[in-house]
Each structure stands twice: as C-alpha cells, then as structure tokens.
Amino acid sequence: MEATHSGIVLAPEDRKHEGLILAQTVTFNTVIAILGKLIKGIRLNYKRQEKIITDISRKLRLKTASYDTKVMNLSGGNQQKVVLAKWLVTNPQILILDEPTRGIDVGAKQEIYKLIYEIVGMGVGVILISSEMPEVINLCDRVYVVREGKITGLLGRKDLSEQTILKYAIGGIGHE
Amino acid sequence: MNRETAGDIRKSSPLIQYIKNNIGILIGLLLMCILISLVKPQFLATKNLLNIVRSVSITAILGFGMTLCIIIMGIDLSQGSVIGLCSCFCAWMITNVGAPFWLAVISALFIGALCGFLNGALLACFPLPPFVVTLASQLIARGFCYVITRGNMINVDASFGELGNGYLFQVIPLPVVYMLVLFVLMFLLLSKTVFGRNVYAIGGNPEAARFSGINIKKVTWLIYLISGTLAGICGVISCSRVTTGQPTAGNAMEFDAVAACYLGGISYMGGEGSIGSTLLGAIVLGTLANGMSMLQIPWYVQNITKGGIIMAAVFFDVMNKQKRKKI
Structure with a gap:
C-alpha cells in the first residue's frame, strides 16, 4: 500500500x-x-x-x-x-x-x-x-535470471538467448 | 458505437434502474397488496398503511447496517441484543441515574457504537469468522441487559414516549421519520462516497481490493461500528415506544434484518446489494406480517410463511447467479 x-x-x-x-x-x-x-x-x-x-x-x-x-x-x-x-x-x-x-x-x-x-x-x-522464454527475450533490455529465489545471472540485451538464460536458470553449468 | 451504448445505459434514470433491478419483489409486493385488500379492504386505510411503515422502520434501520455487513460477506448477529442493551441502558440512565433525556439518549447511542466498535475491532484485526464473533457478542450484550436491569423491567417517565410514539405534522410517525433520514444518509454513504465503493470492492474481491490499496481493516471496522450505532438508535426508539427498558427488547430482531436483506435481493456471495433493496425487503416483510394478522392467520403459520419466502428468495438468487455463469 x-x-x-x-x-x-x-x-x-x-x-x-x-x-x-x-x-x-x-x-x-x-x-x-x-x-x-x-x-x-x-x-x-x-x-x-x-x-x-x-x-x-x-x-x-x-x-x-x-x-x-x-x-x-x-x-x-x-x-x-x-x-x-x-x-x-x-x-x-x-x-x-x-x-x-x-x-x-x-x-x-x-x-x-x-x-x-x-x-x-x-x-x-x-x-x-x-x-516464458520468447517473451523475456523479445521484450526485455536487461534480464535477471532467478533460480530458487536467488539471482543467478544478469544478462544485457546482446547476450540474451535461450541458451544463456537456460544456463543460469538450470544452475551455472559454466562454473563446473 | 461503443460510446453510444455507454451513454444509453447512463441515460435511464436511477428510479427506472431501481425498478428494473427489483422488478421481481415489486411485483410480489403489489400482488400481495392486491390480494390482501380484496379480502380485507381496511388493509388500504391510511391508518393501517402508516402502521405498517412504523412497524417496518426498526427492521429497516437494522437492515441498513446489516446490508453493509452482508455486502462484505460478514454478518452482525449482535444487533438484536444491542437493541436490548441500549434500551435498558437508556431507561437506567433516566430512571436510576436521573439523567436528562438528551444525555440518556446520547449515552445509549454511545453504548451501541461501542458494541459495534468492539465487534469491528475483533473482526478487523483478527481473521475471525463474523458469524461466531457476533454470536458471542450477542450473548454478552444480552447478559448485560439483565445485569443493568437485574432481570426486571425499568419503567421510564411517560413523557419520554414522545420520541417513539409522536408524529411529525400529526401524520407521519416519528420512527418512520428517523428511518427515512437514516435511509438517505446510508444511501448516500454507500452509493456516493469512497467508503461505499470500497465496501463493494471488498465484498466483490477482498484480495483485489487489498492489492488496490484499500484499507480493508478500516472499512470493516467502520461497517460494524455503523451497524452497532444503528442498533443503538433502534434501542432508544424501542425504549421510548413502550416507555420501559426491557431486558428482552429486540430479541431475534437481527434475523428480521437479515431476512429483509435477502428478500431485497442482496447476494449472500457479497459485493452486491443496495440500501434501497433492503428497505423494500423490510417493507415486504412488514406488509406480509400485517396482512396475515388482518386475515387472522395465527402467528405460527406466519412464521412458516416467512421462512418459506426467505428460502425462496435465496433460492432464486442462487439460480439466477448460476444462469448468468453459464452464459
């Protein structure tokens, strides 16, 4: 309120x-x-x-x-x-x-x-x-990926793709 | 095209809108009047009609408060007992304390408001069911009636009777005048003010109302406060009508108020209903009681008829809702 x-x-x-x-x-x-x-x-x-x-x-x-x-x-x-x-x-x-x-x-x-x-x-x-992935990719200038209540990634307009979003959403495959 | 239709709906006057919304009950009332007057022509005598509106006025005043409660899907079962409490308190103030009439009336109204305030406090601040809370406060208030009067009646000076038995211009009974004034006030409050719109919003969808920044607590609290105050007014009237404070005054009156609301077409699902339809419901109840008495139908048969009619009213309300849902 x-x-x-x-x-x-x-x-x-x-x-x-x-x-x-x-x-x-x-x-x-x-x-x-x-x-x-x-x-x-x-x-x-x-x-x-x-x-x-x-x-x-x-x-x-x-x-x-x-x-x-x-x-x-x-x-x-x-x-x-x-x-x-x-x-x-x-x-x-x-x-x-x-x-x-x-x-x-x-x-x-x-x-x-x-x-x-x-x-x-x-x-x-x-x-x-x-x-909804396409919605996010097409509309947003900046995307925070949230996984289990924590922000796991910040993506600018140019790194936006289903793959990168998924990567952060699933839990940082890149780190392993 | 769109704008035209919007204009058309608005053009129809509020009175026509009112008749359209209440067409079923209006026809019922008319039929009832015709039937009764065919058998007993005295029914239509001015004196009898005034009698009806006078007997209706207390039910109607209570009903106005009950309308607010029912719109937000609540209920105030303590109204009848609050009438008794205020009536006893008013008589006690006059006879035992020796207070002047105006002070007795104001303090009795204050007691009514206090009852509403306490009900409201419990219901606004805690997620308690209104049915149970007001049922409990009904018992408490009724108990206090006997505490004040010690189980007896308190007689009041006969001149206090003027307040409830008097006439305006020697024609209109004073309780009817109070009822009409309160009707206008409550009508404006519910249909014109921000508070009124908030009441409908909360009744329609409490979650959405909360998300829209409406202070649900405050509105709920105020509603029960109003309901209690109105019951207090009825208490003073009934004390004056019989010039005694009776611990049994107003017994089960709240059910007449609920019946008036449902008969008038206030949805038990909340979010819908108006002060005007409650008044109409109260008038139908009063006319029915008066007509049946005139036809010398015993009171127990009257109760059966009343109950049946209320059941029918709710039945049609629900059926209508379902039909609308299917479309």
Missing part, C-alpha cells in the same frame, strides 16, 4: 483473484485505485472520471460494449487491459507485471506486448516477471 503511494505498482499474476472485481463494471475497476482524487465527500467528478476512462481505454485499445459492462463478461486479454488501466491511471513510475500474458490467447498476447512497449514509451519503468 505504501508502495502504491510512492509510484510502484504491481499487476498481480492471478488477475481473477488478485487483480479484478469481476462482478463490477469496467469503470468501477479502472478508477478504484484513484477514488480519492475523483470523489470529494459525496460528489463524484463525473467529467474527470469519464475523461480518464476514455483516454486510457483508447490508449490500451480496450474492447468493451460499454464502460458499464461487467468485467466478467470481457475476454481474457481485455480483462488484462483493465488491470493495466487500473494501474496506469495512478501515473506510476514503476509498473511490475507478473506473468501478464498467462491465460491469454496468442493474438491478445501480441497486443499486450505492444502495449508494454507503449507503456515504456510513456515513461513508465516496467519490471516484467515471466517464465
């Missing part, structure tokens, strides 16, 4: 259990982390809410029948976009994505990758946690 205030936010791995309130609308979920800025007493700044949602959903190319659609009726990819939207509207400095493409179909995965590039373009630092 303190981290949220200092600009570091986490989009959790298991979006259905930890990221979204499925029975509520797209609007409800998108603004949930910035309610304090939108509501003063009993007055909701409707125009501002509207603007924030249209802006972010355009940026993320969110596909939904309306902003009053319940999140449970959206596709996996669009649900993930709502999770991203929820955090992007807080203007974070660092966004941690934990397995952002788990349970999403292939087309939507590409879309999420594109979005991650765009988010970085907006000036947000992204930490991507992933166990």
